[in-house]
Each structure stands twice: as C-alpha cells, then as structure tokens.
Amino acid sequence: MIEAIGLGYSYPDGTTALDGVDVRIERGERVALLGPNGAGKSTLLQVLGGLIEPDAGSLHYFGETTDADSVRDRLSVLTQNPADYLFNPTVREDLAYGPTQQDAPQRDVDRRVEAIAERLGLSSLLSKPPFRLSGGQQRRAALASALTVDPEVLLLDEPLSNVDAANRSEILDLLAELSNDGITLVTSTPETELLPHLADRVLLLDAGGSVVASGPTREILTDTELLADCNLRPPQVVRLFDGDDPIPLTVEEARRRLDGS
Numbered sequence: 071m072i073e074a075i076g077l078g079y080s081y082p083d084g085t086t087a088l089d090g091v092d093v094r095i096e097r098g099e100r101v102a103l104l105g106p107n108g109a110g111k112s113t114l115l116q117v118l119g120g121l122i123e124p125d126a127g128s129l130h131y132f133g134e135t136t137d138a139d140s141v142r143d144r145l146s147v148l149t150q151n152p153a154d155y156l157f158n159p160t161v162r163e164d165l166a167y168g169p170t171q172q173d174a175p176q177r178d179v180d181r182r183v184e185a186i187a188e189r190l191g192l193s194s195l196l197s198k199p200p201f202r203l204s205g206g207q208q209r210r211a212a213l214a215s216a217l218t219v220d221p222e223v224l225l226l227d228e229p230l231s232n233v234d235a236a237n238r239s240e241i242l243d244l245l246a247e248l249s250n251d252g253i254t255l256v257t258s259t260p261e262t263e264l265l266p267h268l269a270d271r272v273l274l275l276d277a278g279g280s281v282v283a284s285g286p287t288r289e290i291l292t293d294t295e296l297l298a299d300c301n302l303r304p305p306q307v308v309r310l311f312d313g314d315d316p317i318p319l320t321v322e323e324a325r326r327r328l329d330g331s
C-alpha cells in the first residue's frame with residue numbers, strides 16, 4: 071500500500087525529525103508507530119500521508135504512483151491536532167466536508183455522517199460549533215471527519231489520546247471493524263498500553279528519528295531492554311507476568327490465563 075525508502079526530513083529550524091526511515095505497509099495491515107515524544111512519529115505519519123514532502127528518500131503508493139495528491143481520496147490522515155479538521159460552523163459540516171469535497175451524493179453524505187457520529191458518540195453534538203467541544207470530543211470529531219471519507223488507508227496520529235474509557239472502547243471496536251473490512255490502519259502512539267488492541271506490527275522509532283526495530287506487536291512489547299533504550303516501558307500486564315511463556319499482552323489475556331490456572 072505504501073512503500074518508503076530512506077525517508078529524511080528536517081524542519082526549517084534545522085531539527086532532524088526523520089533520518090533514513092524505511093517503511094513498507096501491506097494492504098490490510100494494522101501497523102503502529104511507537105516512540106518517545108519527539109521521535110518523529112507525527113512527522114513520519116504526515117510524510118506517509120503526503121502532507122509533508124520529505125527532503126530525502128522515495129515514496130510509492132498502492133504500487134502505482136509516487137504522487138500523493140493523486141491518491142488523496144484513498145488515504146485519510148488524522149494529524150495530532152484536532153483543530154486541523156474542525157473549521158466549519160458546525161460539527162455536522164466538519165464531518166460532511168470530506169465526502170462533499172469528493173462529490174458524494176448529499177443523501178450518502180448525510181447517511182455516513184449520521185452513522186459515524188452515532189458510533190463515536192457525537193450525535194447530540196452535530197449542531198454545535200466545533201470550538202465549543204471538550205478536548206476529547208474534539209478528538210472524536212476529528213477522527214470522525216477522517217472516517218466519513220471512506221478511505222482505503224487510515225493514518226491516525228494518537229487517535230485515543232484525551233478520550234475517555236467508554237469512547238476508547240467504541241473507537242477500538244470501530245477500528246477493528248474497519249480492519250476486518252480490509253482497511254489498512256497506521257496509528258501512532260507514545261504509549262504501549264493500548265498497542266495490542268491497535269496493531270499487529272510495530273515500528274519502533276528512537277529519539278533520533280530512526281526506526282530501530284520492526285516486528286510483531288508481541289515481540290516488541292515484551293522486549294523490555296529495547297523499549298527502555300527508547301525511553302519506553304512495556305504495558306503493566308507484561309511487567310506483571312514477566313518470565314511467563316507466553317506473556318499476556320492485555321488484561322483480557324491475563325484474566326484468561328489466571329482463570330485457566
């Protein structure tokens with residue numbers, strides 16, 4: 071779906087955010103970009119999504135093209151700042167913006183907006199101005215606006231930050247459904263706790279903007295030393311069951327283990 075080789079990017083003030091990053095994302099994969107603050111996750115996500123042009127390296131989309139603009143309708147990017155997506159007078163118009171730009175019939179747009187809003191707990195907020203939403207509501211509204219365009223690839227920068235437990239579950243369920251439908255999911259997070267629910271494979275970035283490891287979520291999350299080198303910790307349940315084989319990655323796995331023993 072996306073193949074990047076030797077990506078490099080420095081900001082105008084000279085900060086090197088990406089240094090020789092190779093990424094290959096296959097159709098239908100669930101991949102997470104994991105790394106400490108400042109590792110370059112957001113920069114990488116924006117480069118992959120065609121929002122920032124890299125200084126070095128090459129990008130190919132869908133095995134067809136190097137031109138991100140030509141695949142804009144097929145990729146949906148959610149950047150870290152919800153305000154980037156919330157600029158219309160009402161939440162409803164923000165959610166309708168993408169599909170309307172794509173010339174979808176009004177009835178389809180309305181249906182899609184209502185359905186996504188319902189799933190993300192936004193139905194009662196559709197007529198509000200987006201700047202009057204709470205932080206977590208803004209995050210959900212921005213995510214909803216990325217979903218209403220019906221993309222093939224979703225690139226989501228910290229989609230769960232600021233979101234309460236009930237809405238997190240709902241978002242995770244929705245992302246799982248999209249993944250089952252064949253949508254490719256790339257998410258970024260500085261936290262290991264929710265990763266097992268978000269991704270099957272993890273790309274680990276260090277503070278220098280390089281990918282230091284790529285592997286199955288289980289392999290990366292149980293490698294305490296590797297994570298510590300990147301100022302990260304395994305999920306609490308992994309630390310609790312350290313030494314077991316296999317180590318449970320989630321509370322649900324741990325509970326099944328305890329029930330069975």
Ligand SMILES: Nc1ncnc2c1ncn2[C@@H]1O[C@H](COP(=O)(O)OP(=O)(O)OP(=O)(O)O)[C@@H](O)[C@H]1O
Pocket residue numbers: 081082083085086087105106107108109110111112113114150260
């Ligand atoms: N607009 C900018 N101008 C200059 N430097 C920037 C800019 N945006 C980010 N950086 C720098 O680039 C590096 C990578 O930043 P990036 O936002 O990609 O990190 P991140 O992994 O997403 O971090 P976080 O977990 O805090 O979201 C950091 O050193 C950061 O200070």
Ligand SMILES: [Mg+2]
Pocket residue numbers: 111112113150227
């Ligand atoms: Mg970031």
